[in-house]
Amino acid sequence: MIERILFVAVLGIAVYLIRKRVMQISSNIRIGKAQALQPSPQRWRNVLLVAFGQSKMFKRPIPAVLHFIIYAGFLIINLEVLEFVLDGLLGTHRLFAPYLGALYPVLMNFFELLAVGVLTACVVFLIRRNVVRLPRFQSPELTKWPRLDANIILLTEIVLMLAILKMNAADQILQSRNSHYTPTGSLFFSGLLIPFYKGFSTSFLVFVERACWWFHIIGILAFAVYVTYSKHLHIFLAFPNTYFARTAPVGQLTNMPVVTREVKSMLGLPPDSDVPPGEAGRFGAKDINDLSRHVLLSAYSCTECGRCTSECPANQTGKKLSPRKIMMDVRDRMEDVGSQLAAGKPGLDDGKSLLNDYITREEINACTSCNACVEACPVLINPLDVIIELRRYVAMEESGSPAAWNMMFQNIETNFAPWKFPASDRAAWTQG
Numbered sequence: 001m002i003e004r005i006l007f008v009a010v011l012g013i014a015v016y017l018i019r020k021r022v023m024q025i026s027s028n029i030r031i032g033k034a035q036a037l038q039p040s041p042q043r044w045r046n047v048l049l050v051a052f053g054q055s056k057m058f059k060r061p062i063p064a065v066l067h068f069i070i071y072a073g074f075l076i077i078n079l080e081v082l083e084f085v086l087d088g089l090l091g092t093h094r095l096f097a098p099y100l101g102a103l104y105p106v107l108m109n110f111f112e113l114l115a116v117g118v119l120t121a122c123v124v125f126l127i128r129r130n131v132v133r134l135p136r137f138q139s140p141e142l143t144k145w146p147r148l149d150a151n152i153i154l155l156t157e158i159v160l161m162l163a164i165l166k167m168n169a170a171d172q173i174l175q176s177r178n179s180h181y182t183p184t185g186s187l188f189f190s191g192l193l194i195p196f197y198k199g200f201s202t203s204f205l206v207f208v209e210r211a212c213w214w215f216h217i218i219g220i221l222a223f224a225v226y227v228t229y230s231k232h233l234h235i236f237l238a239f240p241n242t243y244f245a246r247t248a249p250v251g252q253l254t255n256m257p258v259v260t261r262e263v264k265s266m267l268g269l270p271p272d273s274d275v276p277p278g279e280a281g282r283f284g285a286k287d288i289n290d291l292s293r294h295v296l297l298s299a300y301s302c303t304e305c306g307r308c309t310s311e312c313p314a315n316q317t318g319k320k321l322s323p324r325k326i327m328m329d330v331r332d333r334m335e336d337v338g339s340q341l342a343a344g345k346p347g348l349d350d351g352k353s354l355l356n357d358y359i360t361r362e363e364i365n366a367c368t369s370c371n372a373c374v375e376a377c378p379v380l381i382n383p384l385d386v387i388i389e390l391r392r393y394v395a396m397e398e399s400g401s402p403a404a405w406n407m408m409f410q411n412i413e414t415n416f417a418p419w420k421f422p423a424s425d426r427a428a429w430t431q432g
């Protein structure tokens with residue numbers, strides 16, 4: 001009974017903390033602008049293929065396979081966690097075993113196979129990050145907390161998987177010594193640990209089994225809370241993010257409706273019926289409240305994998321631009337503003353803004369708008385959307401673009417071409 005009360009208390013605390021954090025994230029995202037969503041069957045295709053099927057990951061097969069093992073392990077081992085939770089609530093031990101009969105050992109062996117797969121994949125990922133030191137994990141934005149965060153998650157997954165195997169090994173020995181223990185059949189991978197535990201007393205094995213059970217379930221609950229503060233939030237948010245992702249062709253820039261309306265009016269064309277008349281508001285984006293809610297959601301969905309940065313031509317040629325950092329900065333600004341608002345502080349009026357205090361003009365000006373980052377992202381994040389909006393603000397609200405660009409803008413405005421020749425001379429090259 002004490003164990004059950006303790007379990008309910010631990011579960012209650014975890015649910016409370018997760019709920020609180022989810023509400024915080026949701027209100028942070030709602031700082032952004034609401035955006036009308038064009039319905040399209042492509043959205044569900046994206047969820048199924050890109051988020052669920054991880055199709056874009058497979059452009060790099062080795063990390064894709066390792067990542068898929070961890071992902072499948074996360075999804076499928078959760079079925080075992082369901083048994084853990086019900087056992088904890090009801091005070092039972094291996095609740096599903098009598099109901100599943102001969103299927104139970106098959107499932108348990110499959111879970112153990114996945115656990116070993118997850119463990120191996122995590123070890124390889126740790127080596128890639130910390131020993132081989134892949135260049136895309138060594139960028140300046142990936143020091144301190146982001147690096148520690150990735151390592152914490154990988155190490156946690158390793159110890160959680162080890163706890164399952166040790167618990168099953170002790171449990172199997174106890175089954176042979178005590179008829180009160182529900183038989184699970186022979187389990188291959190945890191069975192390899194049996195020789196190590198066999199010489200210990202029954203009371204010690206009961207302690208090991210219980211300690212691993214508690215360690216695993218508390219670890220899972222702590223992990224669930226921790227994930228909401230970590231880049232690993234992508235394991236949940238990749239699904240809505242792919243649903244809300246742009247369905248327009250890559251490279252098609254979104255026109256600003258108010259500008260389109262003005263241009264059409266100047267050309268004597270009828271205005272689009274879906275563009276409301278009225279104040280233009282701010283052109284482009286200076287801070288997170290100028291960005292759409294989907295962009296803010298995508299910042300929380302970023303896995304910090306760096307595939308975008310490793311493909312970015314500006315980054316490759318030594319410019320101070322990393323599309324991964326752009327998304328991390330949007331998330332950091334959201335977190336800063338959100339925590340200020342939650343504490344009754346000024347929030348957006350704190351004297352800072354996304355542009356200048358988090359992302360510099362040098363960074364956004366370095367972008368070639370090539371879309372390589374968009375193409376590379378495994379969860380359909382579009383860092384270029386953020387860059388374009390920031391640039392629009394600088395160009396249209398501040399006339400602060402580099403002098404050469406301003407000259408080009410002026411030429412387009414007066415000559416309808418980037419060059420300084422009048423439109424009437426456009427065909428002059430055909431003469432003589």
Ligand code: SF4
Nearest residue numbers: 312367368370371373
């Ligand atoms: S669009 Fe800009 S940020 Fe993205 S890869 Fe190209 S240059 Fe880099």
Ligand code: SF4
Nearest residue numbers: 302303305306308377
């Ligand atoms: S934006 Fe996409 S590609 Fe870039 S780090 Fe985030 S998840 Fe990876």
